[in-house]
Amino acid sequence: MSTALSPAALAARRFLGNRLALAGAVFLTAAGVLALAAPLVAGHDPNAVDLAAFREPPSAAHLLGTDSTGRDVFARLLHAGRISLLVGLLSSLAALAVGTLLGALAGVFGGAVDAVVMRAADVVLSFPSLVVIVVLAGVLGPSTAMLVLVFAAGNWPTACRVVRGLTLSLREQEYVQAARAFGAGRAALIGRHVLPAVLSQVAVVGTLLVAQMILLEAVLSFLGLGVQPPRASWGTMLTDAQNLTLLQTMPWLWLPPGLAIALTVLAVNFVGDGLRDAVDPKGTRR
Amino acid sequence: MNRLSGALAVVLLGLAIGCSDPTNTPARVSPHDAINVYLYQKPKRFSPLDPPSGPDQQVMTLIFDNLLAVDDSYTFVPRLAERWEVAEDRITFHLRQGLKWSDGTPFTSRDVLFTYKLLADAESGSALAGRLAGAAFEAPDDTTFVIRPARPNVGFLSLVARPYAFILPEHVLGREPVDRIASSAFFNHPTVGLGPYTFVSYRTDQYVELAANPHYRKPVSIARIFLKPISSDVATAQLGTGEMDLAQISPTDLRTVAAFKGVTVAARPSPGFIRMAADLSDKRFADPRIRRAMLHAIDRKALVAQLLAGRGRVQNSSFVTPWALPGTLEEYAYDPARARSLLAEAGWNPAEKVTLSWIPGQRDRDAAATVVQSALGAAGMTVELKQVQAAELLESYEKRTFDLALYGGGSYAADPSSSATTINCAAFYPTGSNVSNYCDPSLDTLTAQADALTDREQRAKLYQEAARRDNAQVPYLWLYNPDTLWATSSRLRGFKPSGDFTTGFWNADEWTVAG
Numbered sequence A: 001m002s003t004a005l006s007p008a009a010l011a012a013r014r015f016l017g018n019r020l021a022l023a024g025a026v027f028l029t030a031a032g033v034l035a036l037a038a039p040l041v042a043g044h045d046p047n048a049v050d051l052a053a054f055r056e057p058p059s060a061a062h063l064l065g066t067d068s069t070g071r072d073v074f075a076r077l078l079h080a081g082r083i084s085l086l087v088g089l090l091s092s093l094a095a096l097a098v099g100t101l102l103g104a105l106a107g108v109f110g111g112a113v114d115a116v117v118m119r120a121a122d123v124v125l126s127f128p129s130l131v132v133i134v135v136l137a138g139v140l141g142p143s144t145a146m147l148v149l150v151f152a153a154g155n156w157p158t159a160c161r162v163v164r165g166l167t168l169s170l171r172e173q174e175y176v177q178a179a180r181a182f183g184a185g186r187a188a189l190i191g192r193h194v195l196p197a198v199l200s201q202v203a204v205v206g207t208l209l210v211a212q213m214i215l216l217e218a219v220l221s222f223l224g225l226g227v228q229p230p231r232a233s234w235g236t237m238l239t240d241a242q243n244l245t246l247l248q249t250m251p252w253l254w255l256p257p258g259l260a261i262a263l264t265v266l267a268v269n270f271v272g273d274g275l276r277d278a279v280d281p282k283g284t285r286r
Numbered sequence B: 001m002n003r004l005s006g007a008l009a010v011v012l013l014g015l016a017i018g019c020s021d022p023t024n025t026p027a028r029v030s031p032h033d034a035i036n037v038y039l040y041q042k043p044k045r046f047s048p049l050d051p052p053s054g055p056d057q058q059v060m061t062l063i064f065d066n067l068l069a070v071d072d073s074y075t076f077v078p079r080l081a082e083r084w085e086v087a088e089d090r091i092t093f094h095l096r097q098g099l100k101w102s103d104g105t106p107f108t109s110r111d112v113l114f115t116y117k118l119l120a121d122a123e124s125g126s127a128l129a130g131r132l133a134g135a136a137f138e139a140p141d142d143t144t145f146v147i148r149p150a151r152p153n154v155g156f157l158s159l160v161a162r163p164y165a166f167i168l169p170e171h172v173l174g175r176e177p178v179d180r181i182a183s184s185a186f187f188n189h190p191t192v193g194l195g196p197y198t199f200v201s202y203r204t205d206q207y208v209e210l211a212a213n214p215h216y217r218k219p220v221s222i223a224r225i226f227l228k229p230i231s232s233d234v235a236t237a238q239l240g241t242g243e244m245d246l247a248q249i250s251p252t253d254l255r256t257v258a259a260f261k262g263v264t265v266a267a268r269p270s271p272g273f274i275r276m277a278a279d280l281s282d283k284r285f286a287d288p289r290i291r292r293a294m295l296h297a298i299d300r301k302a303l304v305a306q307l308l309a310g311r312g313r314v315q316n317s318s319f320v321t322p323w324a325l326p327g328t329l330e331e332y333a334y335d336p337a338r339a340r341s342l343l344a345e346a347g348w349n350p351a352e353k354v355t356l357s358w359i360p361g362q363r364d365r366d367a368a369a370t371v372v373q374s375a376l377g378a379a380g381m382t383v384e385l386k387q388v389q390a391a392e393l394l395e396s397y398e399k400r401t402f403d404l405a406l407y408g409g410g411s412y413a414a415d416p417s418s419s420a421t422t423i424n425c426a427a428f429y430p431t432g433s434n435v436s437n438y439c440d441p442s443l444d445t446l447t448a449q450a451d452a453l454t455d456r457e458q459r460a461k462l463y464q465e466a467a468r469r470d471n472a473q474v475p476y477l478w479l480y481n482p483d484t485l486w487a488t489s490s491r492l493r494g495f496k497p498s499g500d501f502t503t504g505f506w507n508a509d510e511w512t513v514a515g
Helices: A007-017 A019-036 A038-042 A073-109 A111-126 A129-140 A144-171 A174-181 A186-222 A234-240 A244-249 A255-279 B002-018 B054-063 B109-120 B156-160 B178-183 B232-241 B251-258 B288-297 B300-307 B336-345 B363-379 B390-399 B441-451 B456-473
Strands: B034-039 B068-070 B076-078 B081-086 B091-095 B136-141 B144-148 B197-203 B207-212 B224-229 B246-248 B264-268 B274-278 B312-314 B353-358 B382-387 B404-407 B477-482 B484-488
Touching (some): A073 A255, A111 A144, A144 A186, A174 A186, A186 A255, A244 B232, B034 B054, B034 B232, B076 B081, B081 B156, B091 B109, B232 B246, B251 B363, B288 B363, B300 B312, B300 B363, B300 B477
Parallel strands (some): B353 B404
Antiparallel strands (some): B274 B477
16 A cells, blocks of 8 residues: 555445445435435326226236235335335434434533433433334324434434543543643534544444334334325335235235335445444454 | 245234234133134223214123114014014013023113113213103013103114113112213223123223123023234234134135135125215315215225125115115216316315324225225315224214214114114214214104104105105215125134124124034
């Protein structure tokens, strides 16, 4: 290695060298593009009922067949992807934003602030999150915005703890102490030194959160507490197919959403793993 | 592919049903003596005073008893009354002798008198008070009970036969003040009854447990019954695994269920129908053209052909009794263009949003709700779907806070006067079953005149006139009359399928378990 590479370029190289992570990233990009372009690609309205096309197997007209009210499964799959990915991304972003901010505050201020924030995080973590989420969903009433809110409320502590830990060690670093000695305020400390330094770790936490959130959305929608009919999400598509006749004879109704959930979650996890290895300067994997 | 999907199906269903069921092998009862029965919705509680609610009534037919019931051919059969005489101004019931309540207390006509007085008293919160208003009751001796209806009414028996007017124990409830009796704890835990089974417990969201009544008038063979409110899909899967002994199934699952070993399926025409009630006290729905438009917008023939796999008929009347229906009725055939023009004529505002509420869990109804939403949307009426629990739905009837409610059931085959209680001005919910708050005094006059006559021909003429008005006014958005499909496991013997699922357990005292 004759030319010195920046840490970012090194990380990118390590990431691209990880085949699973790369495959995951490619899959997610494809899924994202398909979901975004759903109205153009699907060819059918996902909610258009057509009783003349009742539970039809896949054909040229309906690539993945039709469901129990004659709706096009392919169109529903793509539109469901929009909701699943959107909920996954938004709720993880919200959880990260809250968690990072609180974690940084706790780390920089220490003392009472630290105690309050971390005890709050412990409280949230000590509840079985799915149960709390189901209760909250029942109280607030089912809607997509509710899902994002509730998921974020239940998952900020992960990022918070990571960021607090990093901040505590950063605080003792010489360059941070130097900044403090020169009179830098705490806000500047967080904005200038803490946030840039923890960003890569937060990104790793974030990707793994996205996978969890997509699964959670599917679970809640499957239980009837998430996305409401007739809107499609992968979870509601599975609920609709939860019938012995459909399970035994009409796999086009449950295989596509099931595979979509499984593959997306796998892909996100691969990317997350890849990112973690890539940003770890002591990493041995290339 | 098939093997793979089969294996996955087992895994998925295992997930779906595995957690729902702690009752399969209760420690104290050998599984041979217990059966599992499907309830199509969750019961609330078990009070004959409450407005009729299918699952509550289904449980009550097992733990309580009535003067008379209807059998699988919709004819009246004796229950507590051994026989009865219908005269112009009175109905005399001769009660069976030597009957005992499940706690051993003797049963007499005083219990019947107590119950009917309670049911007729609006103070008690009775939903039957409207039907029984003005009637006089007497118990001349221990085994005779006399009803004198306020006005001559040939159809009266159908108003008090099962699943209505279950007889309550005076020795348990007699001391409760009338105005507070409706909230008595007894109705959540009704352990004293006259039915073949006694109430043991109700585990919300799990099961209602019943045990054989040792004081029933003949020996009851099955020791325990577990009634389980689960979705029709899960019930169907449990039929296949042997965890369910009696269930109603969806017509689209017929072929799957027929392939189960030992499971038999019986189809019977239903005496009720699936409909939507619009709240007609809401001005938006007051114009009959709006309701006609809604019927024209929905392809009900396709609903029957696809969702019911042809096992049913399109309904175009609030009446079901064959002789009460005129030869021809407006069929409101599927015609989206006509629907749009009728809506426009009646000045429907397309910006209005309408909520359609229903209790989810049955495959045909769930799909119907989706189809209706889409069909009305295409005609220019924006509909939002809302899944609700029974208690929430019934409360919205009472407070008139619903827009559209999709529900089914009813027992209208025996006599048309049972249909009249869904459209009479005096029968607004909760006093009666008029959920849509429809009121047309001239229709009430027709049905009252008809019920005052004993001659079938003359009654039929008046009822057919009423049915024509009803058909033109569209007090309900009739959807379809589905066949009732019962599936029984090979263990359960003696079940006689009835088209009326509410009274479907009518001969439960004759059931036995094989092996």
